[in-house]
Amino acid sequence: xxxxxxxxxxxxxxxxxxxxxxxxxxxxxxxxxxxxxxxxxxxxxxxxxxxxxxxxxxxxxxxxxxxxxxxxxxxxxxxxxxxxxxxxxxxxxxxxxxxxxxxxxxxxxxxxxxxxxxxxxxxxxxxxxxxxxxxxxxxxxxxxxxxxxxxxxxxxxxxxxxxxxxxxxxxxxxxxxxxxxxxxxxxxxxxxxxxxxxxxxxxxxxxxxxxxxxxxxxxxxxxxxxxxxxxxxxxxxxxxxxxxxxxxxxxxxxxxxxxxxxxxxxxxxxxxxxxxxxxxxxxxxxxxxxxxxxxxxxxxxxxxxxxxxxxxxxxxxxxxxxxxxxxxxxxxxxxxxxxxxxxxxxxxxxxxxxxxxxxxxxxxxxxxxxxxxxxxxxxxxxxxxxxxxxxxxxxxxxxxxxxxxxxxxxxxxxxxxxxxxxxxxxxxxxxxxxxxxxxxxxxxxxxxxxxxxxxxxxxxxxxxxxxxxxxxxxxxxxxxxxxxxxxxxxxxxxxxxxxxxxxxxxxxxxxxxxxxxxxxxxxxxxxxxxxxxxxxxxxxxxxxxxxxxxxxxxxxxxxxxxxxxxxxxxxxxxxxxxxxxxxxxxxxxxxxxxxxxxxxxxxxxxxxxxxxxxxxxxxxxxxxxxxxxxxxxxxxxxxxxxxxxxxxxxxxxxxxxxxxxxxxxxxxxxxxxxxxxxxxxxxxxxxxxxxxxxxxxxxxxxxxxxxxxxxxxxxxxxxxxxxxxxxxxxxxxxxxxxxxxxxxxxxxxxxxxxxxxxxxxxxxxxxxxxxx
Numbered sequence: 001x002x003x004x005x006x007x008x009x010x011x012x013x014x015x016x017x018x019x020x021x022x023x024x025x026x027x028x029x030x031x032x033x034x035x036x037x038x039x040x041x042x043x044x045x046x047x048x049x050x051x052x053x054x055x056x057x058x059x060x061x062x063x064x065x066x067x068x069x070x071x072x073x074x075x076x077x078x079x080x081x082x083x084x085x086x087x088x089x090x091x092x093x094x095x096x097x098x099x100x101x102x103x104x105x106x107x108x109x110x111x112x113x114x115x116x117x118x119x120x121x122x123x124x125x126x127x128x129x130x131x132x133x134x135x136x137x138x139x140x141x142x143x144x145x146x147x148x149x150x151x152x153x154x155x156x157x158x159x160x161x162x163x164x165x166x167x168x169x170x171x172x173x174x175x176x177x178x179x180x181x182x183x184x185x186x187x188x189x190x191x192x193x194x195x196x197x198x199x200x201x202x203x204x205x206x207x208x209x210x211x212x213x214x215x216x217x218x219x220x221x222x223x224x225x226x227x228x229x230x231x232x233x234x235x236x237x238x239x240x241x242x243x244x245x246x247x248x249x250x251x252x253x254x255x256x257x258x259x260x261x262x263x264x265x266x267x268x269x270x271x272x273x274x275x276x277x278x279x280x281x282x283x284x285x286x287x288x289x290x291x292x293x294x295x296x297x298x299x300x301x302x303x304x305x306x307x308x309x310x311x312x313x314x315x316x317x318x319x320x321x322x323x324x325x326x327x328x329x330x331x332x333x334x335x336x337x338x339x340x341x342x343x344x345x346x347x348x349x350x351x352x353x354x355x356x357x358x359x360x361x362x363x364x365x366x367x368x369x370x371x372x373x374x375x376x377x378x379x380x381x382x383x384x385x386x387x388x389x390x391x392x393x394x395x396x397x398x399x400x401x402x403x404x405x406x407x408x409x410x411x412x413x414x415x416x417x418x419x420x421x422x423x424x425x426x427x428x429x430x431x432x433x434x435x436x437x438x439x440x441x442x443x444x445x446x447x448x449x450x451x452x453x454x455x456x457x458x459x460x461x462x463x464x465x466x467x468x469x470x471x472x473x474x475x476x477x478x479x480x481x482x483x484x485x486x487x488x489x490x491x492x493x494x495x496x497x498x499x500x501x502x503x504x505x506x507x508x509x510x511x512x513x514x515x516x517x518x519x520x521x522x523x524x525x526x527x528x529x530x531x532x533x534x535x536x537x538x539x540x541x542x543x544x545x546x547x548x549x550x551x552x553x554x555x556x557x558x559x560x561x562x563x564x565x566x567x568x569x570x571x572x573x574x575x576x577x578x579x580x581x582x583x584x585x586x587x588x589x590x591x592x593x594x595x596x597x598x599x600x601x602x603x604x605x606x607x608x609x610x611x612x613x614x615x616x617x618x619x620x621x622x623x624x625x626x627x628x629x630x631x632x633x634x635x636x637x638x639x640x641x642x643x644x645x646x647x648x649x650x651x652x653x654x655x656x657x658x659x660x661x662x663x664x665x666x667x668x669x670x671x672x673x674x675x676x677x678x679x680x681x682x683x684x685x686x687x688x689x690x691x692x693x694x695x696x697x698x699x700x701x702x703x704x705x706x707x708x709x710x711x712x713x714x715x716x717x718x719x720x721x722x723x724x725x726x727x728x729x730x731x732x733x734x735x736x737x738x739x740x741x742x743x744x745x746x747x748x749x750x751x752x753x754x755x756x757x758x759x760x761x762x763x764x765x766x767x768x769x770x771x772x
Contacts, residue, residue: 006071011061013036022639025622044081099572137509183434186426209394222366295370317394351387480555491585495540499514564596570600573603586615593616678760682764690714
């Protein structure tokens with residue numbers, strides 16, 4: 001049992017809380033306003049219960065400095081929290097009902113998830129069932145590890161296997177005699193057949209070529225024999241005349257005039273005779289169609305030669321030479337192939353360069369003098385002849401290539417791919433058999449077989465424990481369902497639960513149940529349940545959800561055989577509950593206050609605290625009452641709290657104020673508050689005794705007047721006290737603003753006040769005795 005909260009430091013609102021005179025009891029009520037530290041204290045208890053320092057570390061005082069520390073005194077010594085950990089464990093267990101219990105075990109975010117179902121299962125089945133469940137979970141964990149090992153071993157087992165072969169099939173391969181010879185034989189066969197496929201895919205040799213060249217035609221274009229009829233200096237004379245006598249448009253003008261000269265040989269402009277005029281003859285030659293064709297021929301000759309004899313032709317020739325050389329070397333390994341005359345590439349390139357350079361120079365010379373006859377030198381004629389000889393050599397080379405390709409065609413025809421897949425399959429099988437019986441795989445297969453046996457045994461044991469656990473929990477779940485529904489019915493809930501049972505989804509034990517509303521089963525659903533259908537999150541009110549969580553907690557306590565040795569913490573158990581459910585909750589707490597080792601209730605509801613105080617019989621010996629109150633600007637501390645005084649009605653509060661003043665229990669200089677209690681307590685008493693005669697809108701003076709003039713028998717009984725009541729009223733009304741705007745400044749004589757307080761209490765007793 002926890003007997004004292006010695007210290008809470010730097011945790012939540014408790015920056016430096018060291019309560020004095022605080023002794024916890026068999027039953028302890030601790031009141032706190034919201035935000036003062038009630039949840040922090042609940043987390044301290046939960047941290048102690050779970051031995052998990054995070055519950056306290058997460059509550060470290062914001063802005064606080066120094067180490068967090070908690071000291072709780074128990075019957076058997078101190079329990080201390082230092083450096084994020086509890087230094088020792090309690091010799092008792094705790095059961096805590098708080099928001100964490102609800103979210104961990106029943107629901108969170110308004111839905112019941114699988115994690116809550118697992119926790120419900122664990123606390124439903126109790127210690128004995130928990131041991132079975134732990135064994136089941138342990139077996140499941142072992143099984144998962146072994147299955148992971150199995151996958152890893154299977155991967156290693158089939159490593160190096162050709163094709164797709166399962167570990168089971170790999171292990172079933174039978175041993176084979178003469179395996180090495182058979183593998184070698186099939187390998188040779190496959191290699192030969194695979195070469196045949198390669199042969200069918202291998203290309204033929206290619207013919208080679210360089211651009212052809214028409215020597216006669218080319219020299220004819222260069223020599224200029226077709227221009228004999230043209231005047232040698234026609235172009236020179238024409239351009240000189242234009243330069244000396246005309247402008248930039250002169251050439252067009254002369255061309256036009258020449259075109260208008262008729263057969264009579266007269267000038268089309270001045271009609272002069274043009275016969276035998278050298279200059280006019282030059283004009284006619286320069287502007288003739290034949291001249292233009294001559295110029296065009298020279299330009300076309302240059303363009304055609306440049307395009308036809310580009311370096312690409314020489315590069316292609318070199319590429320084909322190289323490819324053919326490699327192909328001939330390949331095919332020679334399969335067939336007898338005639339030697340191919342190896343052409344001198346450097347010589348070929350030199351012939352090409354000399355030829356193209358010579359012809360390009362000739363064309364350039366012709367272009368400079370298109371009307372002149374060009375003499376071709378013997379060196380250039382020799383260059384042409386060398387090139388023509390090279391073309392002849394290429395023709396001979398291609399003849400050899402044609403014969404080689406005929407041999408290649410014959411070899412390709414022999415290729416036959418009909419049985420290659422069958423040979424490949426057989427060789428793959430034999431290779432895998434050889435691997436299966438290698439020393440490494442034999443040892444691995446033995447370990448794998450042992451692992452499979454272990455997995456089968458774990459599966460058998462797991463199934464056996466699950467059956468035992470299922471048989472054990474069947475009655476327990478039925479009992480829990482009955483207990484929970486009894487509590488739900490007793491607290492006025494409009495629903496119950498049904499089909500509460502265990503489940504083994506995913507191999508781990510959990511629980512499941514349905515709601516029963518209006519005699520209809522409603523699945524509890526989960527976070528993904530649509531709002532358009534009924535489920536836990538949209539059919540139960542917040543009060544219903546709180547009642548269900550509390551019913552589960554009560555059923556847990558009722559089923560616990562160790563409950564007498566436990567400390568029970570109730571943290572705000574009446575959230576969202578109506579008055580009837582609050583009263584039922586109080587009754588259940590009272591039941592466990594006499595069964596459990598200790599009960600501590602944390603609440604922010606003063607009236608609920610008063611209900612518990614009223615119901616607990618041993619107030620003087622077994623009950624402690626405390627509150628968490630503000631200390632300084634931001635912090636809190638724990639102090640003694642008088643539930644009875646804090647929860648009195650207005651009438652009793654007034655009465656005890658007067659009585660305490662009369663007994664000298666109030667602090668001095670508090671006279672005005674005492675004087676202001678006199679009239680209200682008399683009015684309250686009279687309104688209760690004469691509710692039809694003294695309404696809430698009337699004051700004491702009005703009621704005195706009503707009694708004085710009344711002929712009603714029940715009112716005439718107190719007419720003998722009117723004088724006393726009138727004196728008391730006249731005295732007290734001086735201190736109320738409704739009848740004296742200067743009430744705050746009226747001086748009070750202590751002796752006079754003492755006398756009127758005594759007369760007031762005597763008047764109350766007289767009124768009581770007068771009413772029959």
